Amino acid sequence: xxxxxxxxxxxxxxxxxxxxxxxxxxxxxxxxxxxxxxxxxxxxxxxxxxxxxxxxxxxxxxxxxxxxxxxxxxxxxxxxxxxxxxxxxxxxxxxxxxxxxxxxxxxxxxxxxxxxxxxxxxxxxxxxxxxxxxxxxxxxxxxxxxxxxxxxxxxxxxxxxxxxxxxxxxxxxxxxxxxxxxxxxxxxxxxxxxxxxxxxxxxxxxxxxxxxxxxxxxxxxxxxxxxxxxxxxxxxxxxxxxxxxxxxxxxxxxxxxxxxxxxxxxxxxxxxxxxxxxxxxxxxxxxxxxxxxxxxxxxxxxxxxxxxxxxxxxxxxxxxxxxxxxxxxxxxxxxxxxxxxxxxxxxxxxxxxxxxxxxxxxxxxxxxxxxxxxxxxxxxxxxxxxxxxxxxxxxxxxxxxxxxxxxxxxxxxxxxxxxxxxxxxxxxxxxxxxxxxxxxxxxxxxxxxxxxxxxxxxxxxxxxxxxxxxxxxxxxxxxxxxxxxxxxxxxxxxxxxxxxxxx
Numbered sequence: 001x002x003x004x005x006x007x008x009x010x011x012x013x014x015x016x017x018x019x020x021x022x023x024x025x026x027x028x029x030x031x032x033x034x035x036x037x038x039x040x041x042x043x044x045x046x047x048x049x050x051x052x053x054x055x056x057x058x059x060x061x062x063x064x065x066x067x068x069x070x071x072x073x074x075x076x077x078x079x080x081x082x083x084x085x086x087x088x089x090x091x092x093x094x095x096x097x098x099x100x101x102x103x104x105x106x107x108x109x110x111x112x113x114x115x116x117x118x119x120x121x122x123x124x125x126x127x128x129x130x131x132x133x134x135x136x137x138x139x140x141x142x143x144x145x146x147x148x149x150x151x152x153x154x155x156x157x158x159x160x161x162x163x164x165x166x167x168x169x170x171x172x173x174x175x176x177x178x179x180x181x182x183x184x185x186x187x188x189x190x191x192x193x194x195x196x197x198x199x200x201x202x203x204x205x206x207x208x209x210x211x212x213x214x215x216x217x218x219x220x221x222x223x224x225x226x227x228x229x230x231x232x233x234x235x236x237x238x239x240x241x242x243x244x245x246x247x248x249x250x251x252x253x254x255x256x257x258x259x260x261x262x263x264x265x266x267x268x269x270x271x272x273x274x275x276x277x278x279x280x281x282x283x284x285x286x287x288x289x290x291x292x293x294x295x296x297x298x299x300x301x302x303x304x305x306x307x308x309x310x311x312x313x314x315x316x317x318x319x320x321x322x323x324x325x326x327x328x329x330x331x332x333x334x335x336x337x338x339x340x341x342x343x344x345x346x347x348x349x350x351x352x353x354x355x356x357x358x359x360x361x362x363x364x365x366x367x368x369x370x371x372x373x374x375x376x377x378x379x380x381x382x383x384x385x386x387x388x389x390x391x392x393x394x395x396x397x398x399x400x401x402x403x404x405x406x407x408x409x410x411x412x413x414x415x416x417x418x419x420x421x422x423x424x425x426x427x428x429x430x431x432x433x434x435x436x437x438x439x440x441x442x443x444x445x446x447x448x449x450x451x452x453x454x455x456x457x458x459x460x461x462x463x464x465x466x467x468x469x470x471x472x473x474x475x476x477x478x479x480x481x482x483x484x485x486x487x488x489x490x491x492x493x494x495x496x497x498x499x500x501x502x503x
Contacts, residue, residue: 040068088412095137131178184303185485192483196271201319213305233337240328241321250315263369267376268294268319275349292470293375296487345433381444397460413490
């Protein structure tokens with residue numbers, strides 16, 4: 001991982017390959033830019049007058065070998081109107097300039113972005129956002145590309161500059177937190193970006209088992225153990241695959257002994273062809289991403305253990321493929337899963353995520369957690385409703401949903417709540433079983449959540465449908481093409497806030 005440092009100092013004294021100075025709307029320099037201007041005579045004013053460099057957000061211009069400085073480059077990075085700046089825009093600026101200088105041959109750079117004013121944001125918040133932007137923005141998944149860029153002139157270190165030495169300790173703490181969050185997010189991206197012939201249920205289990213912390217215990221059940229445990233819904237979906245399923249349980253005791261854990265449940269479909277209700281062939285290769293819910297859970301555990309988060313966590317991941325085989329489960333089948341008092345009619349084998357999650361949610365609820373949050377690329381209907389801009393949020397607990405919304409706003413890993421009126425439950429009633437696994441074309445995202453709600457009992461529960469946000473084949477401001485790590489930063493922020501909230 002690239003080295004992130006913090007330092008107090010003046011722009012004209014830095015010896016890095018590049019010094020990055022923010023430029024506000026209408027060519028307005030910030031504190032460090034003004035100081036550099038005084039040290040270098042009329043270089044900056046002259047440059048700004050002669051070039052179309054207005055401070056427009058995200059646009060940049062580079063000056064080389066500026067007299068009076070020790071750096072090769074002074075890069076003026078447009079920050080737009082200061083009153084419109086947000087922490088997310090700060091992340092974008094950091095990601096944008098890191099990618100530009102990484103591809104441009106700079107090895108070591110200094111960023112003076114923390115002096116920008118962001119309403120209601122502390123220095124800690126700004127340094128965390130800048131660090132996240134750099135580490136998330138530089139992420140790439142190119143391990144299978146033989147002709148990938150092999151240049152040795154890649155970005156090696158980023159120094160985040162602060163105005164006073166008194167700020168160093170606070171800034172260093174922010175960097176540490178951001179590094180853990182980015183590590184977890186990029187770990188989730190790595191898992192999701194792996195092809196289906198590599199990231200099998202067995203592989204996912206090995207990755208979970210490899211997580212290491214003195215307070216973390218991981219159990220990976222094989223098919224025989226899954227049968228013994230009575231996780232029959234998971235086994236039903238697995239029937240069409242030659243690959244054995246796995247049921248992964250993670251227990252992290254970072255908080256007070258005896259405190260109920262926060263349960264995190266993630267859908268782990270390592271490849272989903274739809275089963276007998278086969279999907280259209282177009283873009284089916286993207287169905288390797290159907291395990292992004294499980295990737296989010298593992299990414300959160302990776303980050304939480306890295307930062308020694310003072311909370312108890314329970315992770316539950318059901319993992320299988322959903323393929324067409326001689327033994328594949330069929331439309332019309334009736335199954336009973338881990339929660340044996342609910343019979344399920346299968347009307348569409350491509351609505352399999354909710355089937356395996358029924359086992360995982362019932363298993364988690366039986367352990368009496370404080371609350372349950374599940375992550376799933378569950379419905380195409382959510383993609384139609386919300387696109388790639390927000391994950392769907394549903395659940396049974398108003399306080400939990402409210403705080404997840406707040407964390408979504410803080411991280412820009414946003415959510416939007418959909419209603420779960422009692423009337424929607426009517427759509428999943430079955431004529432021959434207790435419930436059916438689809439509720440018709442109307443309100444598909446909501447009726448899927450209604451199905452899941454039958455398996456959590458009275459435990460406070462929130463469901464995150466990340467079908468539209470978990471991957472993006474165009475790329476985003478903070479991620480390359482492919483998996484985004486949706487849900488990781490959102491729920492880590494929620495957990496950190498929970499830890500820091502007065503008892």
